[in-house]
Amino acid sequence: MKRRLNILSIFALVLILLIGCTSESSTDNNTTNKQNDNADTEEPKQGGSITIASASEPGNLNPLIWATSSDTLVTHMVFDSLVIPDEELKMIGSLAEKWDVSEDGKTYTFYLKEGVTWHDGKPFTAKDVEFTYTSLAHPDYDAGAYWRVDPVVGAAEYKAGEAESVEGIKVIDDYTISFTTKEQFAPFISGLFIGVLPEHILSGVSPAEWAKHDSNRAPVGTGPFKFDSWETGQFIQLSANKDYFKGAPHLDSLVVRFGDANTMLAAFMNKEIDITSVPIAEIESIKSLDYADVVLSDQLSVYYVGFNAKNDHFADVKVRQALAHATDKRVIVASILGEYGEVADDIFPSKHWSHSPDLPIYDFDKDKAESLLEEAGYKKNSKGFFEKNGKELSFTLQVPTGTKEREKTAALLKQQYEAIGVKMELLSLDFPTLVTKLLPQTADGKQREVTKDDYDAYILGFGIEADPDEYRSYFGSAYMPPNGYNFVGYSDPLVDELLDKQSKEVNFEQRQQYIWEVSKKLAEDEIWIPIYEQSATYVANTKVAGFTPDFRGVTFNAREWSVK
Template identity: 70%
Template sequence: MKKGSFLALLLAAALAVVTGCSSSSSTQPQTPSSPTETAAPTEGGSLTIASESEPGNLNPHIWATSSDTFVTHMIFDSLVIPDKELKMVGSLAEKWDVSEDGNTYTFHLQKNVKWHDGTPFTAKDVAFTFSSLAKPEYDAGGYWRVSPVVGAEEVHEGKAQEVTGIKVIDDHTISFTTMEKFAPFLSGLFIGIVPEHLLKDVSPKEWAKHDFNRNPVGTGPFQFVKWESGQYIELKANKEYFKGAPKLDKIVARFGDTNTMLAAFINREVDVAPVPIAEIPSIQSLDYAELKVANQLSMYYIGFNALNEHFQDKKVRQALAYAIDKQSIVGSILGEYGKVSFDVFPMNHWSHNPDVPQYPYDPAKAEALLQEAGYAKNGKGIYEKGGKELTFTLEVPTGKTEREKTAALIKQYFEKIGVNMELRALDFPTLVTKLLPKNADGTQRKVTADDYHAYILGFGVEADPDEYRSYFGSKYMPPNGYNFVSYSDPKVDQLLEQQVAEVDMEKRKGLFWEVGKKLAEDEIWIPLYEQEAPYVANKRLVGFDPDFRGPTFNAKDWAVTQ
């Protein structure tokens, strides 16, 4: 399809809707037509914001993804939150003190905070939340957040019942004591607090199946109303929010692929939507549309299952990296909104090492590495080893146009050198079931070589680069963390453990630079590019300011002009 023709079709469809009759049977909340730019924001009103994927969980402690936090950031509060400079500032915690030895953090909590059901929030809820993450029956990815606390390891191993390093001093004061100085401790506390009174009698292994996961209760600026599967989630304002009531009365989060949501925006059913980069010039021609571009501290990459026999050899992974023309991908798909990436750490963050090993486009080098790894082309022109062709499937989550186009180009690049890669399109929640598989009884289990071969996703720094420890540390393979590529390297393990105890910023930076260098040598992830995130917003919306923390992070401050 020629550039611009997709938007033309959408505009024609929008015109048909405006001039024709609309169906009264639609279940989707409708958004009024936009007013003039000079209209002043009002108190109340509602808006609809679109997401590329439906959430999998609304309990923030169950394998939280960006699709989940898109909604949960509006429902739940955490003790601390990152500001735009990644400095941790208070949220449910009004302030905190750190002991002279740097091991004990005492948090003084906000008073007069209530859960959405009216129950008072206390320090017991904080203790319950983080103590639950240490329990052996908890297997949903968050143990690393509490693991540095005294007594957490004993609870996790089933040797104790209480995390002794967590102490409730009174209703509004709680302390955490770590085993040693732990540099990223505060950033690990950036996760929603859940209510003790609703979950205390529910085993953490049942959280994913419990009604709370589909009907959450938080302390945040918006409270849950309903979830229409495959369509939308509706939230209403928490009028008693301790930071002040939101300006809006209601927010609806709709789900659908990028093109569908862009069509909904043009039809004025949606106020905010992610916009494919190719459509930016056209969408800007709409007099009611405003482009907002979020700088993301993240990069897109291909991840390999290290248990797969082909990907156990890093020469194969390096060969595939050389086979990808990243510059052409960025130039043809992302343009000014993207940059080629060779490091797993984002370029605008201090953890990024500009001198990591790089793999520029070199098909001849790619084939030479495959031959060094013992592969040879068969009669069909496909590399094989031991009679097994280098053929695999790349899992491609739908919903993001640029990612889907990238996968198609990479398939062509691999075919040119004699590697057969099939593409499998699937929605994001389904991909999660492959990366974080479960047993028949619903409990998490280890990844196997048969669960998947490779996938394409994005990842980056949310609050602190220590988050990467759960993705590359040997002891964090599912069900204990997010290391679903099953990567294991003693040097990386050592560096990741050293950085958590290093309070000297320059030394900690050096440790991460070494981690980045080693990961680039091994290429268990192939970094592809960094991409800015464009959103189109109806001008009736005031205060929409997306950044690396997500598009809904400041939803409390949004208003509409009618």
Template identity: 35%
Template sequence: MKRKLVTMLSVVMVASTIFTACGKSGEAAKETKKIDKKSSEKKEAKDPAKLPQTAKNRKDTLIVGVQTPPGNFNPIYGQTVDDQYVVNLVFDSLTANDKDGNPTPRLAEKWDLTNGDKTYTFHLRKGVKFSNGNDFTAKDVAFTYTALCDPSYDGPMGNYVEHIDGYEEYKKGNATEVKGIKVIDDNTISFTMKEVYAPSMDAFGYGVGIMPKSEYDFPKGNIQKLKDKFLTPVGSGPYKFVNFKQGQEVNLTRNDNYWNGQPKITNIILKSTNASTQIQELVSGGVDIDRIPARPENIQQLEAAGFLEEQIYPKNGYGYIGFNLRDKKFADKKVRQALTYGFDRQKFVDTYYKGYADVCHSAINTVSWAYESNLNEYKYDKDKAEKLLDEAGWKKGSDGIREKDGEKFKIKWLTYTGSKYVDTLIPILQQDWKKIGVEVVPELVEFATLSSKVTDKREFELCNMAWASSLDPDQLGTFGIQQDVPGGFNAGGFRNEESDKLLKEGIAVTDKAKRKEVYSKWQKLVNDELPYIFLDSSKEMFSVSSKVKNMDISTYVNWTMNIDKVELQ
């Protein structure tokens, strides 16, 4: 069948381990090397014999370094990458994907596409059980997707189901079931879309775990009962949840009755690490796997340990600075364009990544078949930035700070602690914008607080975060007007009718060439409107201890996907 996937975006904190002082742009450039950001590489461990005794003694437990997850351990509410790791381990989805992004069987052994490409019928595995001992059936699948349609659902994944026939009647009316979700028998279920929806398959893909109705059932309109179980997740995945120690670790143990065979590792601990401790934990053997920024200094330290392997690949995502477009300071796109021209993004990328990233210009990543390369790159141009600000009515005062209608151009910037990425970004941004008459005041908070303030409360003027993108170029889940709600991913409030029109065209056709034309137009529009300042598109790197076998991570396959086959030496 044709590949038909929808974008699921989850917030990911870009952490760092080595501080790089901000130098002159030319000096930074001398230290960088340009690499092919579409290539992958694996740096094998040079001397596995150097594995610390601490790690050797740990025979039955894999320790993975993560940023502290907020604790939304639920398939339809997990927002951060680290919450999603827990979801992936505890819950299983209908399908997964291979390294090229093509869908593969999971809880569904096979599926059919009929009714003019509008009906997806999934044939489920028999004999699958949830960790509470209950059988997995089509009713659990129907419950999970009906929960996403619930009137009280306030999470980030509503766009996954809004195209199912009967969604509106259930969400906003008196319907007692979603018309397009049909349980045919215990092992067969179908989903019928209102119209052709090209990205449909991703709604059934990896990370959208199936919840047992017996554990999570709730009366229509009272989803709080489901949310109350965030810290007691129950699924059919390879691991079972044990406990969560806020700010410290998440403990899991294997599901001995996992449908795909007993996992080879008994226990997994997701241990909270940060910029100051990541490499130290890896080198000492206290952590077996962690996501480390792909920078020369980091790679040198990891290679020096001898027993660590580096898996480096293009990250399907990007870093960005987001505007709260409800703030009148940012209402004029000339202001947004000026702030983009006025920030030397190349200097930041060179200073921080030293060749392992490029300046980003689009929400659709360079690894995607839909990427549009012919975009305005907004190369650093102080004069152009000042001209645009003048045209927008922001004039420099006697103190050098611009003002308009009696208001100083002062921006409160919400960002996060514990990251050298941020430590590098702050002075460069402040200095560059001061030159064009804009004052920036950073407010540093824990990442979980940042996520809540931005996504749930939308209490910010400016923020910086990053998106980990899914396979399909669809962006309605991030930039769509319908996502401009508390808990939605359009936290900045980008409300552009032409953008929505193009994005809806992009999901209404399955021909890839035609879709590419639509997404090219959309990228050019967003490149002009700039709801974000697109920052960087980087390589991602996981450092993996030599004691860990069969762990292969790539752009579309994270470390959890085939965890049941991973072994400890």
């Protein structure tokens, strides 16, 4: 552990200074209209149940399969990880009691907590950890998290079928395991923040079959809550893990109910559910309810429009830059988010150290937008729309339902783009359906590469979960599906080089500089148009105590929730 602190002490110190304001403002902003004036000073009541809303039904309850926010809402409560981020994004032990790092910075030895059991009573050991991370490099694994073990010695050979195991993962005894990386890898610890799977349940099951395995809909973890049942299209029910190694939850049970924002808000008003996100437009009216606490939380995320680089129009950077100039972000923020949002010009969150102070800015400028389209060879036709070689500049924006602010933003973007002569259609779909567009599959269920016919553009949010190296899976040339999340098909040699350099750089200032250079190049290429950052807005019944969401996830601290 001492060696780890020596290597990352500067990183941690600057991280605290730079994002400490995030956790502080989260505390300040987690204000409510009538929240817990003195109730939170009382001892939490034991027992009871809480129902929380989810905008979408989970697609998978195996945390290693293309995890989405709808999935992690549940899996954060069912599974535990070797390490987890604290409120300042520093990694701390969870299933790991502690760890040491070798003098050369390449071998990490983890000492696991003893006495931890799986929800079915089986003991948790280092074999489970070995199984989990070895599975990420399995030749049949194609569900997006290989990058976490890619730095480990022998991972590439095992993935290629040239070895029978991952050489750099070694079980020393039941409660000790080591990982050896090929080179020093700055974000390695952060990459271990992912749920550990039970070897005794999935051993012998090909990762290609995990999505179809019973455990994907009835998971067994080591987390604070146990899976009970899943009523498709309705809810998932969990019960307290009374034997949880960090201490049993205060609640007896917790229900995650699925539905769109309007349905869930109505259910809250009818006291059918206890916690839900609340559209900004509804906050003032919700505050009038004597049983409602409005809770705000900062997020380390940016909402953006992403383009399919294989699309004939969006393959041209000038078209993407034109649409950036046609996006009136200030109008969007002022009319939709108000005090709960701010304009974003960087795809890295402004409250995180990865955010660069020096980037190309695409101010709203209709004339500039049209000029760029003309430079790209487009001319307006008789209907007032740009076209090139007889093909009209029109596209479809995929809009996932469930977040009113995002849906309203899409509607404004349609108006703004058509005002310069670009035709855009909106296609509303639920989030799991959007995932099938961004991460398409073959007829036999295997992930495949994205083509220009899969989608044109989409609107989503992206946030840093533990470390900005997560962006590598979204923009690195080697991480296009099925090998990662680069579903926009972006490829640039300089970005690849910089992403590789930052991952190996243990000097914080130099690593930060590499990431700033990445953000500058991505801003020049504008494959994502960052639009705004938004506070997360929730409403909780006043009977709920301990609900303090932050950028790590809504249910990250569900063990602390209680009913007054």
